[in-house]
Amino acid sequence: xxxxxxxxxxxxxxxxxxxxxxxxxxxxxxxxxxxxxxxxxxxxxxxxxxxxxxxxxxxxxxxxxxxxxxxxxxxxxxxxxxxxxxxxxxxxxxxxxxxxxxxxxxxxxxxxxxxxxxxxxxxxxxxxxxxxxxxxxxxxxxxxxxxxxxxxxxxxxxxxxxxxxxxxxxxxxxxxxxxxxxxxxxxxxxxxxxxxxxxxxxxxxxxxxxx
Ligand code: ADP
Ligand code: MG
Ligand code: MG
Numbered sequence: 559x560x561x562x563x564x565x566x567x568x569x570x571x572x573x574x575x576x577x578x579x580x581x582x583x584x585x586x587x588x589x590x591x592x593x594x595x596x597x598x599x600x601x602x603x604x605x606x607x608x609x610x611x612x613x614x615x616x617x618x619x620x621x622x623x624x625x626x627x628x629x630x631x632x633x634x635x636x637x638x639x640x641x642x643x644x645x646x647x648x649x650x651x652x653x654x655x656x657x658x659x660x661x662x663x664x665x666x667x668x669x670x671x672x673x674x675x676x677x678x679x680x681x682x683x684x685x686x687x688x689x690x691x692x693x694x695x696x697x698x699x700x701x702x703x704x705x706x707x708x709x710x711x712x713x714x715x716x717x718x719x720x721x722x723x724x725x726x727x728x729x730x731x732x733x734x735x736x737x738x739x740x741x742x743x744x745x746x747x748x749x750x751x752x753x754x755x756x757x758x759x760x761x762x763x764x765x766x767x768x769x
Contacts, residue, residue: 560710561659566766567621571612571628573762575605581758588751592738596638597751604636604644621660622668625652639680639736640752643689644759646679647672662710666700673697680735687733687745689752696721696760711767718757718764725753 562570578585578601586598611631612624629649632641651672656664673693682688684695699720703713726749733745736752 561661562621562655562665562710563659564617564619564621564624567624568612569766569769570763571605571608571624573766574759575609577758577762578602578605578755581755585751585755588749588754591748592733592741592745593751594737597640597755600636600638600640601644601755604632604641607631607635618658620655620657622652622655622657625649625655625668628652640689640755643676643680643752646675647693650675662700662708662713663704665710666697666704666713669697669700682735685731686735687728687731687738687750687753688735689750689756691728691731691750692721692724692753692756692760695724696756711764714760714764714767718761721753721757721760725749725757728753 582598589597633645651668654668728750
């Protein structure tokens with residue numbers, strides 16, 4: 559695919575749901591170490607509902623509508639911090655995307671708007687040991703790739719790598735936002751669960767574009 563259309567948005571969100579399902583235990587284990595051990599089950603519940611909600615949308619729904627639907631579904635189904643945060647990101651990105659398809663530049667802009675919504679809601683900056691630590695470098699990679707004239711597929715692969723590196727880089731950090739911040743210095747030495755799931759979501763986009 560050269561642009562994000564209905565098919566690719568659907569493939570992305572389904573790949574995300576499958577990744578969350580597959581990695582549920584790992585996300586929960588990471589959250590058990592520095593949080594309350596529910597990140598995997600929170601996202602699993604949320605993305606199962608997303609998959610169901612998307613199946614009810616018309617076949618010609620624009621990609622932005624799919625992302626918006628996924629966002630509102632996560633907000634209503636996930637009680638933890640990650641539900642409203644991911645939900646706002648997807649809803650904001652979805653509303654920003656042009657119809658019927660979004661090119662790489664538009665996708666990068668939409669996801670930047672989604673990241674800004676996360677930061678407005680949660681107040682986290684890069685380095686606070688949250689999902690922002692993976693989300694920001696991934697969006698920056700998309701923006702750079704768009705500027706450099708890369709394809710959506712190449713851009714998504716670069717964003718997935720950047721998100722993964724960002725998630726790994728949370729290990730030595732002390733958490734300053736979310737539940738893990740209650741641990742103070744004891745949060746050091748663990749990878750942030752939300753940054754880890756953000757890396758899965760960008761890997762899902764890369765997988766979907768590679769098909
Ligand atoms: P809860 O902490 O309510 O149980 P989850 O376990 O589902 O929610 O999600 C935890 C993740 O949410 C954290 O690992 C972190 O990445 C992310 N998170 C928590 N608070 C914030 C925040 N204020 N800003 C950005 N991300 C946050
Ligand atoms: Mg939790
Ligand atoms: Mg919780």
